[in-house]
Amino acid sequence: MLRGLDIRDMLIIDRLELDFQPGLNVLTGETGAGKSILLDSLGFVLGWRGRADLVRGGAEQGEVTAWFELPEDHPAQAVLEEAGLPTGEELVLRRINTRDGRKTAWINDRRASGQVLRALSETLVELHGQHDDRGLLNPRGHRAILDEFAGTAPLRAELREAWRARSSAQKKLDAARAALAAAAAExxxxxxxxxxxxxxxxxxxxxxxxxxxxxxxxxxxxxxxxxxxxxxxxxxxxxxxxxxxxxxxxxxxxxxxxxxxxxxxxxxxxxxxxxxxxxxxxxxxxxxxxxxxxxxxxxxxxxxxxxxxxxxxxxxxxxxxxxxxxxxxxxxxxDNGAGEIAALETALRQADETYAALAERLTAARTEAAARLDAAVEAELAPLKMERARFVTQIEAAEPGPDGRDEVSFTVATNPGAPSGPLAKIASGGELSRFLLALKVCLAGDDTQITMIFDEIDRGVGGATADAVGRRLARLAEDGQVLVVTHSPQVAARASHHWQVAKRVEGDATLSTVLSLTPEARVDELARMISGDAVTEEARAAARKLIATD
Structure with a gap:
């Protein structure tokens, strides 16, 4: 769980420290106030590849520190141990970017590489948005998503072992055949x-x-x-x-x-x-x-x-x-080669049969889970005002490999009679966001050790649909931590913790600041989101009503 973020001299932020909490954490503010800079800064300290010009004008270097709370069984502990870094209940990441582009990172006060940061980030944070190319838009990740929903981890582990045995048998047979051919030639x-x-x-x-x-x-x-x-x-x-x-x-x-x-x-x-x-x-x-x-x-x-x-x-x-x-x-x-090759061919045939049986079981499990996932996603789409959309998990035969013989892809049809196709080509930005949210709600299980971040996932929706989005985000955050950057008052009203991102001008410099909102300040921020710059009593009343329905 992300507990804090300290940012110094990054873009329009001179010094900012945030203490995040469990549950639904919401960041709101006007366009250009610096909400995306917070995500850029978090991505920087996590080792993600992003924009290069992060250092604030006039500063020699920018620095970001993030600290996480880690249970004893958190996957990050294994990454730390493998990298020879200190483990414990708290993880502190710090990374510096100098004006000339040099980057230096520390993990628990030990120098570390960007590669280790990225390995840790995969166990700590998920970032989702309308351009979520690591999840829904990337077909290479669809099989993993389906497997997560199906709970096929034990079967896949057994299949990978069978694939290793099959590969080993094939290598031994190939080597024996090559050796026999070379020997026969002389x-x-x-x-x-x-x-x-x-x-x-x-x-x-x-x-x-x-x-x-x-x-x-x-x-x-x-x-x-x-x-x-x-x-x-x-x-x-x-x-x-x-x-x-x-x-x-x-x-x-x-x-x-x-x-x-x-x-x-x-x-x-x-x-x-x-x-x-x-x-x-x-x-x-x-x-x-x-x-x-x-x-x-x-x-x-x-x-x-x-x-x-x-x-x-x-x-x-x-x-x-x-x-x-x-x-x-x-x-x-x-003289003995023919007999040895016959034995190796028998071993390969047995390994093939074992692999094929397990791959067939995995295909059956995926097929059964695909039907359940499609029904579950479509059930979630109805409250999101996409009741006529269809979500179909397609499973096609693929080349055998350590993860089976299936190619999985998510296809959608947003309207009856419309052709189905890949998400990236069929769904609009707002539709894609809702597909993503519906899928995440269906996949939510007992594993709450990762922080989920949604970047303006509610863009393009409003009213009852935005309210449905907010309810689902709140559901995802019930037993974990969710960070949401939003312009929707319906989503912000569901927050357990609400921060406002704003700009201020000091001399010739424009700086960004983040405020943790009191209950009354939160009403004003929601009213601003409802009515615009001119906050009226009617807008405040509407804001209080949104919060009351939380």
Missing amino acids: EEFLRHAVAELDQLAPEQGEEADLDARRRLMQGAEKLRADVARAHQALGNDGAEGPMNDALRWLEGAADGVEGRLDEPLAALTRALAELDEAADGVVRCLEALDFDPLELETTEERLFAIRALARKHDVAPDELATLAEDLRNRLDAI
């Missing part, structure tokens, strides 16, 4: 490549092992001669023989030198053990260097085959095994 290559890789069967790390073995065998002859000479130098004919002789001689002399040879004997024993270990290692090396020349040829052939295959597929030799597995999987996809 099937011959895949089979040849897999056979070639399977025949060679390269292993990870094998290329490095083969290369090392090849280099070893290539230098083995020279190396073996050197190692063999070393083995001879270490053996019995080399170092080992004299060392054994030395050990034997020292052991024979040890008893006669009273332990002086114990340490040399121990060292020599250790040296012989180390010498024996070295000789064993040399023998093992000689065995490794003892190869068949045919083995070198075989090793080189496999090494060169692995490297050639790696170059052919533009991968590292160690990646050939992984490549083989990947190509084998692609072949499996071709």
